Amino acid sequence: MNELEYTYAVARIRALETALLTDSVIDQLVNCQTYEQCIQLLEEKGWGTPDGKGDAEMMLKQQEEKAWEVIRDVAPDLSVFDVLSYQKLYHNLKAAVKAVCTDVRGGNIFYEDAAIPGDEMLKIVENKEFSRLPEHMRHVAQEAYETLLQTRDGQLCDVIIDRAALDAIYAAGQQAKDDIIRDYAESTVAIADIKIAVRCAKTGKSLDFMKRAMSPCASVNINELMKAALGGTDAVKEYLSGTMYAEGAAALEVSASAFERWCDNRMMQTMKPQKYQSFSVGPLVAYLFARQNEIKTVRIILTGKQNGFSDEMLRERVREMYV
Amino acid sequence: MSLFDQMGIVYALLGAAIAVLLAGAGSAMGVGIAGQAAAGVISEDPSKFVKVLVLQLLPGTQGLYGLLVGFITLSKIGIIGGNAADVSVQSGLLILGACLPIGIVGLISGRAQGKTAASCIGIVAKKPDQFVKAMLFPAMVETYAILALLISFLAVNGIQI
Numbered sequence: 470m471n472e473l474e475y476t477y478a479v480a481r482i483r484a485l486e487t488a489l490l491t492d493s494v495i496d497q498l499v500n501c502q503t504y505e506q507c508i509q510l511l512e513e514k515g516w517g518t519p520d521g522k523g524d525a526e527m528m529l530k531q532q533e534e535k536a537w538e539v540i541r542d543v544a545p546d547l548s549v550f551d552v553l554s555y556q557k558l559y560h561n562l563k564a565a566v567k568a569v570c571t572d573v574r575g576g577n578i579f580y581e582d583a584a585i586p587g588d589e590m591l592k593i594v595e596n597k598e599f600s601r602l603p604e605h606m607r608h609v610a611q612e613a614y615e616t617l618l619q620t621r622d623g624q625l626c627d628v629i630i631d632r633a634a635l636d637a638i639y640a641a642g643q644q645a646k647d648d649i650i651r652d653y654a655e656s657t658v659a660i661a662d663i664k665i666a667v668r669c670a671k672t673g674k675s676l677d678f679m680k681r682a683m684s685p686c687a688s689v690n691i692n693e694l695m696k697a698a699l700g701g702t703d704a705v706k707e708y709l710s711g712t713m714y715a716e717g718a719a720a721l722e723v724s725a726s727a728f729e730r731w732c733d734n735r736m737m738q739t740m741k742p743q744k745y746q747s748f749s750v751g752p753l754v755a756y757l758f759a760r761q762n763e764i765k766t767v768r769i770i771l772t773g774k775q776n777g778f779s780d781e782m783l784r785e786r787v788r789e790m791y792v
Numbered sequence: 793m794s795l796f797d798q799m800g801i802v803y804a805l806l807g808a809a810i811a812v813l814l815a816g817a818g819s820a821m822g823v824g825i826a827g828q829a830a831a832g833v834i835s836e837d838p839s840k841f842v843k844v845l846v847l848q849l850l851p852g853t854q855g856l857y858g859l860l861v862g863f864i865t866l867s868k869i870g871i872i873g874g875n876a877a878d879v880s881v882q883s884g885l886l887i888l889g890a891c892l893p894i895g896i897v898g899l900i901s902g903r904a905q906g907k908t909a910a911s912c913i914g915i916v917a918k919k920p921d922q923f924v925k926a927m928l929f930p931a932m933v934e935t936y937a938i939l940a941l942l943i944s945f946l947a948v949n950g951i952q953i
Contacts (some may be wrong), residue, residue: 542831
């Protein structure tokens with residue numbers, strides 16, 4: 470696609486970026502004494518709901534919808550954004566396979582804004598119509614379904630689907646013409662591998678388990694990472710300190726929540742150079758990512774305020790903003 | 793008079809056409825690119841209309857420079873006024889060569905200035921108080937269109953018919 474196709478879209482996104490929450494607004498939110506004050510501040514920033522009742526869940530859902538609405542409105546080619554919804558898509562597959570195999574229904578377990586919403590995914594799995602799924606999901610859907618039926622091992626089913634999601638994201642990144650999608654795929658897979666290694670090191674998982682769970686990528690040598698994970702969390706930290714993800718090792722030293730925060734901040738760092746691009750899809754992807762990041766951060770703060778978390782605990786968990 | 797003898801005025805006219813066409817096309821592309829960016833900003837924040845309009849207009853000057861050189865050329869060969877001069881082939885080719893700088897540089901700089909202006913419209917969208925600085929970046933591209941105009945102008949004027 471001609472790079473100038475994005476001129477209008479990027480300029481519009483630049484105008485919209487002025488309404489993104491900054492680090493200082495997030496700081497103000499953390500400093501609010503009560504949950505109600507947080508809602509009031511968010512309403513002042515234009516996050517209010519039409520009914521004015523201050524329902525946080527509705528507010529966050531509406532913000533997510535607004536972000537996608539903007540992208541649908543300005544993007545000349547929406548297929549570029551498919552890869553960003555792979556995690557939701559594979560989550561829906563996982564939830565549907567488990568719901569069908571265990572015959573337990575109900576509950577709010579699906580992402581309704583994914584390419585294949587919950588009801589449709591359930592029908593596909595129930596009727597074993599895996600050919601209706603995108604090509605990259607067909608084989609794994611059948612494998613996960615049969616594995617869960619035969620072994621009743623929910624964790625194994627999760628691992629199979631999560632690994633397939635990572636492989637699909639990486640493959641989509643490799644095929645993408647836009648650098649931002651390649652960078653997104655690389656960072657997503659590398660950070661997921663690091664998270665798997667840390668969790669496996671803590672729970673003492675076997676090498677076979679890790680081989681099944683981790684997806685190869687360019688910036689992390691998964692064989693070295695697996696070896697390190699077998700040696701424990703300190704060995705993982707040591708391995709990471711020699712890679713471009715060395716800050717992750719420092720975060721691991723602090724706490725588990727600091728590490729989770731670093732994982733999200735690392736993704737944000739991947740997006741930040743897009744602030745200086747004017748003629749590519751990058752600023753659109755980064756805007757969408759920034760909106761999702763601020764929604765996640767606001768959710769953390771609101772949940773923390775409702776449950777009486779201290780300001781310090783919340784500060785440890787809030788994510789770095791895009792602007 | 794043979795057809796070859798009449799080619800002088802054809803070459804000179806071709807020079808005028810190149811100056812107007814290429815420089816005009818560069819400006820059209822540049823203003824179009826910047827206009828897309830301007831429309832993107834105005835759709836979210838109409839209060840920035842004047843600032844983005846000024847930036848959008850910056851790549852429009854190349855077309856005017858091309859027009860100026862074309863006008864001088866037509867005047868020189870007597871087409872304006874309806875009294876066409878007897879232009880030799882050598883003089884015609886010299887005029888054609890003299891018109892090339894503004895034509896070619898106008899085309900390239902117009903597009904480049906349009907892209908720069910579009911990027912700078914992004915600055916105005918986020919930081920309207922930085923408007924003056926945002927104006928300077930596309931203005932830098934203008935320098936080279938002015939240099940080309942100067943050479944074309946001097947060259948066309950200096951050719952004796």
